Amino acid sequence: MSSESKATKLRARDLVSTAQLIFRHAELTLSRFLPDSELSRLNQKGYIEQSSPLFFECVNAALKMAELTRGIFDPTILDALEHAGYDRSFEQIGTLAPGLATKMNTFRPPSHHYVELNHARRSIQLAKGARIDLGGIAKGMIVDRVAAVIQGQGFKDFMVSAGGDMRLGGNQPGKNGWEVDMQNPITLEGTLTTLSVTEGAVATSSTTRRRWLKGNQLHHHLIDPRTSEPVNNGLAAVTIVAPTTMLADVLAKTALILGLEEGKEFISQQENCRVYMIDQEGRLV
Template identity: 30%
Template sequence: MGWYSPKKGLLLGSLFLLLSLAGCLKSAPEPVELRGRAMGTSYKILYLPTAETPEESEVQGMVALTLSQVEQKMSTYLKDSELSKLNQAVKPGVYPVSKETYRVLSEALTLGLESGGALDITVMPLVDLWGFGPTEQKGIPPEDQIQEALAKTGLDKLALDPKGGQIQKKTSNLTLDLSSIAKGYGVDQVSDLLKNLEIKNHMVEIGGEIRVLGERPGGGAWRIGIEEPVPEGGVNRVVELSDQSMATSGDYRNFFSEGGKNYSHTIDPHTGRPVIHDLTSVSVIHSSCMTADGWATALMVLGEKKGFQLAEKKGLAAYFIYRDKDSLKTRGTAAFNQLLNPEAGE
């Protein structure tokens, strides 16, 4: 799970595969591909440069700086990050936060309320207890420890100043984990950077969370594969995206087994335990990768039935892959089907 362990450290959100570009590129310039590591995982950027685009090395440096700034604010693995320092403040009270962290906290709380608490950024005590945090000591904890950790969580224990710039911890020992949403925010930040550099055709992927702008090399929408949630991989569905983001949450990459049973990294904030249902993967398409990231986690917590109902109610473009006995079945919301096949709605 790397940096953002509760959801995606071992490429947990990385359920996408950029499909091979078909055919030959029709015109210069050649696309530029950047690769690197950040936020505990790998990233890949593909873009079409123009005459005004900075040198490749300069773009790479700006990308690295952008992601480093996100880490320095929101990582739970860096002890000196803004979020880690905030978690180290154990007493109730009002604490200042940067505008960037406030923005992500605000979106997380909004999605938490809209999902009925399925997305809960206060679950860090439970994430650590089950071994999906920085300690990574996985195992089934005693019941009394689960209840003790559960008592420390809850969105009602956190408030944001509507004027911005500060938050209120209403109880002691309240700790926050933005791993369910901050990686998507990082994708958005890099995409915005490229856009500001007048790189209007690009794809940004960090640990599987993706945002695309404009057209792919060779022309046309970007073709992205949603991965088959099985050990051997493969592509389950191809989607064509332009000026959109897609994020996925799944249960089949980051888990531990004990007593013949698998325990997923996705913690249900209501029970304090890993989720138990048939949903194995859910992908959400949205203009904001941060928002798609948060919703993917929330729907994964809720499961195939409740998650699908909520996604339909909220008008989300979501794609569910779930187990049905010994096979996998899929289901897309009306918004997802309309997005990928607009003629069907006419």
């Protein structure tokens, strides 16, 4: 192996370590399941001043995405999520007794207008009783950050993947661009189609993965803010190809909540985006 190849390998290993640190820092800042995270402190107190740049940027991005999607993507759905049963990390759902949050009968309905930002002080104010969740958009943002670091080090061919959200650059080894297999979300087997992506991101939202029984009803984590209930409109999954991972993640959720026709129409209005929808019969639309 040439000295140049060895140096490239060492740089790549350093980038992997850097990526792990970026993800760990994001988790400590943005996870609602860590009681000492910045997000948990905001939800507990309703106000935070001089928030970290990462936290403020993520909340600000969430509000912008809420405006873009006309409120279909809404970061203030946390009460509705917990009411549906998603009140602990998904690995624990089904293994523990239901938490108190799942027994709430009333809660503040979602509205991104409950969040007020002051950019000069990097302060965040929540309306009384409002709480926010940043799960998907935070994951997308961090994947994009890691991709930017990789590109900044001169690497053109790369893939960053986190829980199904992917940012792709350059070429897959031996391929022209990247090939991404789309799995059947009903059977969790087989490939429905293969996407070809040269530069950009892929994200999928599905009602068939993160789901659980609450009482005798099947629930999942995709909440329609218009009803505060898990969405049920005949779609099983939506995959989006978009310029950034954060945008792809938000648009996948939005299109799934809007449903087949309205979702297709909304995505058609977004620049450089593609949408793939799968119904409850496993058919690719």
